Amino acid sequence: MDTYGLSRVVAEKGVLPQRARKLDPSLPCREAELLIDVESLNIDAASFKQIKDDVGGDPARIAGRIQDIVRERGKMQNPVTGSGGMLIGRVKELGAKHPANGVLKPGDRIATLVSLTLTPLVIEEVKAVHADIDRVDIRGHALLFASGIYAKLPEDMPDTLSLAALDVCGAPALVARHVRPGMTVAVLGAGKSGALCLAQARRSLESRGKLLALDISQKALDALSAIGLCDEALKVDATQGVDVMEAVSKATNGQLCDLVVNCASVGNTEMASLLSVKDGGTVIFFSMATSFTTAALGAEGVGKDVTMLVGNGYVPNHAALTLDLLRTEPSLRQLFESRYV
Template sequence: MIVSDPTPTAAPERDHDARVSSPVGLHRVLEPTGDAVTLPQAAQRLDARPELWDDEVRIAVDTLNLDAASYRQLAGKHTRDGRVDGAAVRAEVLDIVATRGKMQNPVTGSGGMLIGTVEAVGPDSPLGLAVGDRVATLVSLSLTPLAVTDGLERWDGLSEQVPAAGHAILFGRSIAATLPDDLDPHLALMVMDVCGAPALVERVVGEYAARGVAPTVAVLGGAGKSGSLSLAAARAAGAARTIGVVPVEREREVLERSGLADAVVLADARSPLGLAAAVESAGGPADVTVVCVDVPGCEQPAILATAQGGTIIFFSMATNFAAAALGAEGLAADVRMLVGNGYVPGHAETALRLVREVPAVRDLFEGRLAAETSGSAGSDA
């Protein structure tokens, strides 16, 4: 059985009942097929038609949030004479969605997330959602079937948040969170987009605290979205000292005013010796280093800035994990390296709690939201 949509679709007809639905979305993979079929995130093209299998949910899209690494790549590609060509960025995003049936940047491999309203729920959906719920998806757009119907006409291509009309499909094993009533939906979207970072930092620092160790935590990109939340989470979980690393003076001033870090240092996260020296000058090396910047080349600098026996958490989609592993080996660095996969049980609740309870975090997010609305925000994570 499927839940039908009354709106005609130009997509080629196919018998939904010819294949059993998969809770991880295999039934939506159009390319590759046969023995080469893969999970939706790695697929070249997904079936984004609005008709539902029994365990799926359809979301009427309100806003897409492109992840920082993806937007930075697109904006950089379409920058002319120092100015981003927003129309060209918009056209490329539309082409990606139309071609792939999802928003997955072919260069970075990443996507983002979205907010919208539940439009239809299959009778066997395990997600606990109801028609009319306002939700944020907590799974990447890189694996979410997506169709855009308005040509993104309300988006100027100059920010990560994209007003949009269309629909998206959640599988039986997807994740979504109901939007809170006490926060602006676009603010909540910003927070939930990076909610995996503070939750994992809280877990890791909590592990140190459980052993009677109060660690020094350095966050690269500490003035950004995931960075500011990570600093707040580290302090709340028992860090002895927090160090925020930022690349420019403007961000240093912002982070120092916030009080989220015990020390704020100016350093290029891509400079091995420069980063290590900056972190050491602020009380390092760090027991826990959190990489939240969306530029490549931060792997070995992060290793050098971390104490032997320490932990590095990579939250950037720009991370080259081969460079991280081989770099640690080449430097004879005894460090534990964790991939921030974006999901920790209770991650949305953790991030929203920090925004509610730490005024400095909320101020940073509201300031960033205002800047994005005016088209002047950067694209750090």
Template sequence: MGLGDRYGLHRVVEPIGVLPQPAWKLDATPICHDNELLLDVERLNIDSASFVQLKQEAAGDSEQVKEKILQIVSERGKMHNPVTGSGGMLLGRVLEKGTHFPGSQLQCGDTIATLVSLTLTPLQLDQIDEVDMNTGQIAVRGKAILFASGPYARLPHDLPERVALAALDVCGAPAQTARWVRAGQTVAVLGAGGKSGLLSLYHAKKQAGLRGRVLALEAHSTACREIAELDLADEVLHVDATDPVAVLQAVHDATAGELADITINCVNVADTELSSILATRTGGAVYFFSTAVRFTAASLGAEGVGKDVHLLIGNGYAQGHAQLALNTLRQHQGLLHLFRRRYGVADGVNPR
């Protein structure tokens, strides 16, 4: 088929000349160029912010969610939610490997998770078999293309596929948390009860150490209880992250007015920018992992309240992030048990 562009420019249909992620439409024809990977797609993990929006638009009707996803993919050649601008990632088996695709160990038949967004992944869906309305994981039949520049992870044999996929979907958050948090710091995690929040809590506590303090902010009472039972935070604050006044008050009281040195935003709904900023001390940092964050609102919000804080954009890629996320589940059996329960996998069972 010949070499395609390393970054996928040859797959862009509209508008010509831009990279695949900002493009409106991609060519998802399932023909493998010499530096591409052709995948038989089995499961999508829709980005949390995107899935919340899709459920709200469909009024909780799973059939309407199916129709909307099929419509987006048909129109755009990729799963790129036009409202949230986000996508997710996928799990599939290698059907064909181009002769110039990097990765000498990868073989046809291997099951992998793509570690790049569905917003830049050429995707063709033939059918959606099932939508898990609680987790955003979708059983599908289709084909996808991975470019030469796209990282991926082989699925481990010791973890269930659905659990591993969930962790890999958000592996940038715990990796960046481990990178930024320092010993002795006070860390606030907003949206602490979701998968990215839980994994980030583990590494925040590990990095902050005995002299540090980790605050878990979560709106749902069940998730608050789960965090407390797993001992992932020094204090669990039951508060709505979309209420900046309530968040400020809760963090102020928990820290005797000192506020957080670093705040990790893992919330999957909009309008949490100012809450994150207000929870953070002057000179501190806010790491925005959530794709629901509007960075204009964050920038202008910090300016508007006169807060000199470092605003960090959530890069979903970090070297070693996939292995770190999977190892987190291996190291904390309570977290692994919770992920198994959420993704409908009985303990001791590793379905492939």
């Protein structure tokens, strides 16, 4: 059984779909695949920002660039950032050997929880571009391999809300694994992943410890502070590592942080994270704009003894944990609804 979709890789023997330059998204659906009628693509923040900035923010040109990428590569993988996003749609067909048989049926609405960088995709039409929430509505189809994870869309919240949360659900789930009461935690970036990480960190700290939110936008920080998602909000430019270190040092009385979670959607923020964590601490990089080379050499260059983790988009039960945060934190849900619905 072709569990990983190797047969969809075009002319690169032995390469997994995520690394492949091009995939074959043609029909029919094969025995270990699930065919999806796609409704929306949620492009990851770093990728969408790069495309939007490159084409001057024009919705038609954003749509055209995304279509060009998918037409050329058979998947949505930004050649500049290397990242993709995820999608929502309706199950159209299940291959005979796909493990979702008996769990899903045609007509069920799902969100894929694997990256668009490995998902064979065809766009027949871009219906709308929602530049403020990094989403495009389309008509097309996609194929999910047997190894691909997904979540049924919940019936108790709008699609746009669940999509925004599920897109980054690995982030708060990994925060739950690493945050303990008494820690000092900083979250860099006040977008959807940052807000969810702050909410989970606050829950995991159990009112013992300190929680910092860092962002360049005062408006975004004010929104987080207003609903109690942080103990202190620091307006900083995360590309200026020394300035960020000084702000964090002042907020922590020189102690710095036990854990820094980087959810920034721009590049060159690695040193801000590394300089803000104490020796022996941990940095989790969730940003798709992260450079491994910059992070590794940067830590070495400043003699920082720090554990660096690349945020994995998959953590067991990550979808359920994230949706539970929205269900049990009314102010967090209201914030998401005001931004993404």
